[in-house]
Amino acid sequence: MKRILFLILLVSGSFTAQAQYNYEATHRKSLDQVIRELSDRFETRLKVEVDTVGKWVPQADSRIRPYSIEESLNNVLSLFNYKFVKQNDHYYKIKPYEPHRRLPEEGRKLIDYLTKTHYQSREAAEARLREVQHEAAQIINREIAELRALTVQDAEPMLGKKRKFNGYTVQNFRIETLPGLYLCGSIYAPARKLKEGERLPVILSPDGHTPRYIHDTQLRLAAWARMGAVAVGYDLVGYGESALQLGEKVHHSVLAQQMQWMNTRILLEWMLSREDIDPNRVGLCGASGGGTQTMQMGIDRRFTAICPVISLSSYFDGGCPCESAIYLPSLAGGSCNAEFAAVHVPRYLGVVSDGKDWTAHVPEMEGPFLARIYSLFGVPNRIAFYHYPNEGHDFGYNKRQAVYDFFARAFSLDRERADETKLTLEPMEDLLLFGKGGVNLPAEAVRSVDGLPRYARERAVSLR
Ligand SMILES: [Zn+2]
Known part of the structure; x- marks a missing residue:
């Protein structure tokens, strides 16, 4: 009997293996x-x-x-x-497969999950947002600290000649952020004399894959200045004058994201150290990749109003290594840019979106999620949405009007003065610190990624 059973087992075993193979x-x-x-x-x-x-x-x-x-x-x-x-x-x-790009349905599921799990009460929401803020800050602070450790001491910013226009001034600046490496940008400020003890709001405006010389960047910075704020535009890593020093390819590296975080942090601290800047009115506003940076760096509670433009989404985290090489959305058990923006509650949050990119679902997905959180905290009037269903991925006229509205409200600025017909578009050369083609770069300036300290060089390897 035992023998027969054994035979049956053997036969059925080999039959199964044969069947699987076939x-x-x-x-x-x-x-x-x-x-x-x-x-x-x-x-x-x-x-x-x-x-x-x-x-x-x-x-x-x-x-x-x-x-x-x-x-x-x-x-x-x-x-x-x-x-x-x-x-x-x-x-x-x-x-x-791209970790940073998912389907809109997945965004909806994530928003539903987060809402159900963490946002049923103010107490739960506070605990969740503390966790998201804490984990994101840990990563960002560590990355910035590693880069800043390469410089013995933060250098003093150097300012160029002040240029006067109708109601505002523009002044180029440079800061040596690593030995021989400069962060360049321009500061737009109201032209009038300040009253005794008066302090101005400041708005940092990181770009999104455009050089800061293009007309829409110049216009929004100048308009904010005419309205009464100090507005700061600065180069992306590998764009503008940064490209003179590091080339363009560096933009697609881990270093780009890390360095852009560092640059925004350095500018924030510089502005906060100035006597004429009001620490209670500190803004951050960029579009696209600049919007991603706005949501990531906006977790810093020293910013009191942030406004990501054509960027906020629950299913797209930013497709460039400068946005996603150091991947944040998997923190706190799984998050997204919309939740990073929520960390900003109860401070002012503006969201500008359109119908033709990954912000298309804001009115029915991320918008209600954020509005719910602002209501839980009793500040529904501190969040504002500006949606343009027939527009695309740009920082065009209507979207600029939206950010003028938002900061006028958040910082009590004079909205009437954001009249773009009063603004002057400068030729690119006037916005350059080092002149055309970098003719005025100092002798000790870094001229390629090879000139960076070893740690930074190793992180400058392009991911594309
Ligand atoms: Zn980028």
């Missing part, structure tokens, strides 16, 4: 073939931007959902750390 061999298809079949079946263009050579899909047909190309694609692509990005109803791109 199943695998019969049903696997090349990734190329699966993509072609999906494209035909759903009459959809699939543009492949990944390596498919030698890639096989086991149990290929079982992964197809006849009612959904997206579910089918997910079942196939997740095997290879690939994903799809919808372009329109009949066109998808197939790309490598």
Whole structure:
């Protein structure tokens, strides 16, 4: 009897192994073939931007959902750390997995989850926001401290000649942030004389993948100054005069994010050390990548009003290494930029969004989430939304009017004076510290990433 049982077991065991082998061999298809079949079946263009050579899909047909190309694609692509990005109803791109880009539905699920888990009472919300703030600050502070340790002592900023315009002045500045490396920018300020003991609000404005010389940047900085604030524009790492020293490629590195955090921190501390700056009115406002920086650095409680423009989202964290190389949204068990902005409660928060990028869902997703938190804290009037459903990813006229409105309210500025017809657009050369092509760069200036201290050099390796 024992012998018979053994035989039966042996036979059934080998039958199972055989069946698995056949199943695998019969049903696997090349990734190329699966993509072609999906494209035909759903009459959809699939543009492949990944390596498919030698890639096989086991149990290929079982992964197809006849009612959904997206579910089918997910079942196939997740095997290879690939994903799809919808372009329109009949066109998808197939790309490598990106931690910073998810589907709007995933954003909705995250917002629902966070709301249910952490935002049912003010007490719970306070505990959660403390945790998010604490964890983000720990990471950002550590990264900044590591860079600042490369400089013996913070250098004094140097200011260029003051240029006078209708109701405001512009003055270029430079600060040596690492040995031989300069952060350059321009300070726009009201032209009038201050009264005894008077202090002005300040607005730092990090750029988003544009040089700070373009017209919309000049206009918003000048308008804020005419309204009564000191407004500061400064180069992104690898843009403007920073490119003279480090080249453009450095922008796509871990160092760029780390250094942009450091630059904003240095400017904040410089401004707060000035006698004419009001520490109770300190703003931060940038668009796109500058908006990401606004939400990340805005967790610093010394900022009293922040306004991310065309940036705030629960499903897109910022696609450039300068925004996401040091990945923050996985902190506190899983978060997102919208929650980083929420850390700002009860201080002023403005959100500018449009209908054609990842801010398109703000009115029904991130907006109500943030408004709920501001209500829990009893300050619903300190949050403002400006949504432009027919506009795209820019800092155009209407969006500039929005940030003038926001800071006029938050800092009690004279909104009437934000009249752009009164502003002067300067030629790029006038905004440069070191002259055209960097002719005035000091002899000791760094001229490539090779001139950086070793730690910074190693972090300057481009991720693209
Ligand atoms: Zn960037």
